[in-house]
Amino acid sequence: MKKTISLRAYLLILVPLLLFTPAIWAADFLDISTSDLKNKLDVKGGFFLLNSESDITFSAEHIPGAVNIPVGKIRATDKLPQDKETLIVIY
Amino acid sequence: MGKGGALTAAGQVAKLGYKNIQVYSEGIPGWVKAGFPLDKAIPRPEIPPLAPSQLQEKLEDAYLLDVRPEESYKQGHIKGSKNIPTDLISGRFQEIPTGKRIIIINISGTPEWVPTGWFLKSKGYNDVMMLKGGIDAWQKEGLPLAK
Numbered sequence: 001m002k003k004t005i006s007l008r009a010y011l012l013i014l015v016p017l018l019l020f021t022p023a024i025w026a027a028d029f030l031d032i033s034t035s036d037l038k039n040k041l042d043v044k045g046g047f048f049l050l051n052s053e054s055d056i057t058f059s060a061e062h063i064p065g066a067v068n069i070p071v072g073k074i075r076a077t078d079k080l081p082q083d084k085e086t087l088i089v090i091y
Numbered sequence: 092m093g094k095g096g097a098l099t100a101a102g103q104v105a106k107l108g109y110k111n112i113q114v115y116s117e118g119i120p121g122w123v124k125a126g127f128p129l130d131k132a133i134p135r136p137e138i139p140p141l142a143p144s145q146l147q148e149k150l151e152d153a154y155l156l157d158v159r160p161e162e163s164y165k166q167g168h169i170k171g172s173k174n175i176p177t178d179l180i181s182g183r184f185q186e187i188p189t190g191k192r193i194i195i196i197n198i199s200g201t202p203e204w205v206p207t208g209w210f211l212k213s214k215g216y217n218d219v220m221m222l223k224g225g226i227d228a229w230q231k232e233g234l235p236l237a238k
């Protein structure tokens with residue numbers, strides 16, 4: 001009886017771990033679809049579209065409405081919105 | 092930028108305290124595939140391609156500009172080339188001599204997508220070429236790399 005309980009307890013812990021761990025790893029940042037991004041841009045406002053490529057690449061082509069902050073300059077930038085709750089979409 | 096670059100940027104933004112972050116991993120390819128327009132700000136003059144074997148013959152005459160990240164450059168580069176990563180070109184292009192042919196070296200490369208070349212042309216550098224296929228093609232030809 002004792003053995004059965006411990007096996008059940010073991011499975012109760014192990015199975016959810018195996019099932020959900022990859023999902024937790026992948027869920028660091030949500031991914032936005034092309035159509036959702038287009039809808040947000042059409043509505044205008046309420047979010048910040050950040051392009052993190054080099055300034056040269058950005059000036060060659062970018063999604064309209066995007067703001068360029070090269071990845072190496074993000075830490076020191078003053079271009080990001082003041083409100084830390086603002087949705088930031090990054091590509 | 093690839094998804095990896097966007098994720099790195101997302102990590103940095105998160106460190107600044109932003110709580111609501113999403114990544115558009117489809118990026119420009121997904122945007123274009125859906126038929127949506129892009130803003131294209133700078134002119135795109137032709138940047139002639141040079142095959143690796145042609146470049147090998149011109150090593151002495153040209154300024155070889157390797158625009159890959161510093162770590163990649165350190166792992167192996169074409170002898171005599173100088174490294175200014177794409178991210179830093181706009182702040183350091185004055186280091187590049189005028190009056191010399193410039194050959195841009197990237198990881199890979201097609202003549203249709205040479206932002207660094209377009210930028211340099213806009214700054215008055217007239218003779219700009221690119222290594223077709225970049226370092227990948229150079230290595231596939233079995234040509235030597237220095238460290």
